[in-house]
Amino acid sequence: MYITVEISYYPLTENYDQPVFQLLDLLNNQPEITVESGTMSTLIRGEYDEVMQILNTSMKELMRNYPSVFNLKIANACELKEPK
Incomplete structure (x- = not known):
């Protein structure tokens, strides 16, 4: 399943x-x-399992080093469309 994630990061x-x-x-x-x-x-797009694994690893690394707040929106209905 293809997803789009909107992520905001507040260290x-x-x-x-x-x-x-x-x-x-x-x-x-x-x-x-x-x-x-x-x-x-930041918008991140890709296959669900790959995106979630990358987010898990990346967020975990940053949270080990900094007090952090992440705000995420995850959708499977927001594919990028070419402008006309």
């Missing part, structure tokens, strides 16, 4: 940009998924 640390960039690096280095970064959130 509760002074230098919050460092863990945000670390998360983006972890996600962008995964060829199984498509990552589209925005200013407020």
Whole structure:
């Protein structure tokens, strides 16, 4: 099943940009998924099991190192459509 995840990450640390960039690096280095970064959130697309495994590993790594808040929306009905 193909899914789209919208993720927002809020590291509760002074230098919050460092863990945000670390998360983006972890996600962008995964060829199984498509990552589209925005200013407020990031969209991740791919097969359910692959996306969830990557999120599990990435979020766990960051939560070991930083106090963190993640906000996720997961949908199987929001495929990317080509602009007209």
